[in-house]
Amino acid sequence: NNVPLKEKSIVLIGFMGVGKTTIGQAIAKKLQREFIDIDEKIEKEYHMPTSDIFKRYGEKTFRKKEKDMIEHFSMQKFKVISVGGGAFLQKEIRDICLAECIVVFLDLTWDSWKERIALLIDSRPVLQGKSIDEIKELYYSRQPIYKENHLKIQTDDLDTEEAADAIIDSLK
Ligand code: S3P
Numbered sequence: 001n002n003v004p005l006k007e008k009s010i011v012l013i014g015f016m017g018v019g020k021t022t023i024g025q026a027i028a029k030k031l032q033r034e035f036i037d038i039d040e041k042i043e044k045e046y047h048m049p050t051s052d053i054f055k056r057y058g059e060k061t062f063r064k065k066e067k068d069m070i071e072h073f074s075m076q077k078f079k080v081i082s083v084g085g086g087a088f089l090q091k092e093i094r095d096i097c098l099a100e101c102i103v104v105f106l107d108l109t110w111d112s113w114k115e116r117i118a119l120l121i122d123s124r125p126v127l128q129g130k131s132i133d134e135i136k137e138l139y140y141s142r143q144p145i146y147k148e149n150h151l152k153i154q155t156d157d158l159d160t161e162e163a164a165d166a167i168i169d170s171l172k
Contacts, residue, residue: 003100005171009079011097013088013146014106015113015139016127017120019155019163020082023106026164028080036081038069050084054125067093074100086126088145103150104167110139112156 010027012020021037028035039050042065046053053062066084070093073081081101087093097103117135121127127135151170155163 003077005102007077009074009076009081009101010167010171011074011101011103012080012082012106013097013103013150014085015108015142015146016085016124017116018085018106018108018113019160020085020106022160023155023163023167024080024082026160027167030164030168031080033078033080036073036079038066038073038081038083038087041069041073042066049123051123051125051128059125063090066090071096085142089142094145094148098149102171104170105146105150105152106163107146107152107154109156110136113139 010024010033012024012027014020021040024037025035027033042053042062043049045065046057048056050062053065063086066087067090070081070083070087073079074096083093083097088097114132114136117127117132126138130138151167153163153166153170158166
């Protein structure tokens with residue numbers, strides 16, 4: 001499309017709990033843009049946390065809603081959008097985000113990520129009931145999808161502000 005780069009919305013992708021929401025909020029504040037958290041929009045619509053949406057309506061319903069939401073918001077300019085860690089598994093979502101937005105992959109090594117697991121497990125339905133080995137497998141199986149065709153920021157040694165600055169700098 002012909003939207004100038006500096007007007008395009010920024011979409012943050014990456015595995016659960018890498019900091020898409022916190023870093024996204026920091027970028028939005030620095031650039032004076034509106035921040036959109038897709039999971040939060042879905043939770044508001046259903047009046048319940050994603051784990052309950054998965055339980056009550058199933059993952060398929062969640063994925064459909066996730067696609068509709070992203071299709072809607074990715075068409076808007078000047079936003080910072082954080083999408084759930086599973087969103088890019090859907091080709092339609094990848095295609096629309098790559099066509100309309102600037103996509104940034106927040107990378108965190110497995111060793112750093114696994115330190116956060118206790119904080120994440122209760123709120124992330126796709127982690128529930130899985131062993132650490134199964135979660136590790138899920139983590140690695142998704143990396144190629146995140147790595148395709150976009151900017152990558154290694155966040156292991158960066159705090160929120162530093163990560164936000166690194167992303168903003170890489171877009172200049
Ligand atoms: C999911 C990640 C979650 C949320 C849902 C499914 C996934 O978002 O969309 O629980 O499949 O990886 P976060 O990446 O923000 O945790």
